[in-house]
Amino acid sequence: MKDVSFGQYYPVDSAIHRLDPRLKLLFLIAFIVVIFVANSFWGLLVCAGVLLLAVLLSHIPPWKVLRSVRGVIFLVLFTAVINVFFYAGETVYWSYGVITVSKEGIIFSVFLVLRLVLLVICSSLLTYTTTPVALTDGVESLLYPLKLIRFPVHELALIMSIALRMIPVLTEETGRIQNAQKARGADFESKNIVTRIKAFIPVLVPLLISALRRADELGEAMEARCYMGGKTRTKYKKLRFGWGDLVAFLIGAAMLAGVILLRVYVGGVL
């Protein structure tokens, strides 16, 4: 099977897998806040430590977790390089026109890389350890108050769950169409970027058409199974907040507090 690991559930049993998805979602949000609050290497080290603990507890092979970083590494490095050149720092090492390389710029870029890598690892850990259904249940439960203002919470959650279900199907289909176009002489490996982008249009159009057809059929299959909206539906999987969740919550809270204390009392490099 093709590697469609990003955003895919990794089915093993572990303490992290069993955590309440709502807690994991809130933890991810807290984690994102924390890594941007952290302004010293110590702060980031605390975050990385907590994340490492989570990865080890999750029974997911570390290489698998690292692979999720590979997909975004170019984006991260590109952003970092841009920042090195354009960050307006004080201690300037070298400058040419609008381009300046400063000490602050370099530190900022290194921080940026670390933060983004931690962010990607944390979010892929969430999707590795949480089934899409649990995840959407979590989102639905967390967004529940929005129902008061008539926000379609159930529909949104269902859309998310189906989108996640269709990722591997559409990935496979893209490969198939690409091969079909290759057989007709499409050039996906051309050095010329314009040629390469043009070669993708005959892939995207059939992909879109097929996605629409699939949507139609899926809709029928859902109706055939008595789907009538969210009103009368019950849930097979009830979310429960257990002891493990409490421990995880305390660890998360300690991390948040620790990083804030570090920022206030120790200070940062930025």
Place this chain on the structure above:
Amino acid sequence: MENMNALEFENVSFAYEEGGFHIDKLNFSVAEGELVAVLGHNGSGKSTLARLSNGILTADSGTVRVFGEPLGQKNLYEIRRRVGVVFQNPDNQNVASVVEDDVAFGAENIGLAREEIGRRIDFALSAVGMGSFRNATVARLSGGQKQRIAIAGVLALRPDIMILDESTAMLDPRGRREIVDVVLRLNREEKMTVLMITHYPEEALLCDRAIVMNRGEIVMQGTPAEIFGRHEELLTYNLDLPRIGKLCKTLQEGGMSVRDTLDIQILADDIAKELTCGS
């Protein structure tokens, strides 16, 4: 007068658009516990028939009855629960990424209690022989397994009738075999009424009765033996004999005196007789 047919079409007419493809005054019935094949080439209206049976499409005129009850807007969801439909494409029927969540979908829709949904998942998965796949990822299953999960998803609603709309068409021979086995067992052991829409003559051979459709009309009805006995007529509807029937014809053309049969034992006896006589 009410009869106890599981499914009954009375003068059902339907057209997708004015002047286009249409079904005109369709009449047929399926008895409780019966296993019926609907044969027809592409565009014969056999899939439309499936969609009319559970109210995904609404007939322009005429009545569809499920256990004597006419299908209408009021009992639409009750009928949909009682008439389960499994579709063609194994990739376009699962809503969830994990097997048990997908099987639970229908049961959740009709508002069952948690414990009951759990029991129904157990029942449905073991009925299709996928009990050990409860926590598997749907995307990693084979086509035949995905289709069996789709059947389980319908079974979780505890339907009285199951309609398979070319559910084997996109599968490899092994997947096809798996589905046919499951269907035969459901019919024999659970006494499920099954309508099997297909274009494989081999599958029709396993059914109690076969209905042949062409251009929105029922053109032949009877036991598989009766249907396949009218070879010339079948050919005009772009349908062919099952492999064993074709073998009989080929042997006859080659000068062997074998009977037209769909029974492998009879054919084997005839061939053996010919061979011993000839030597």
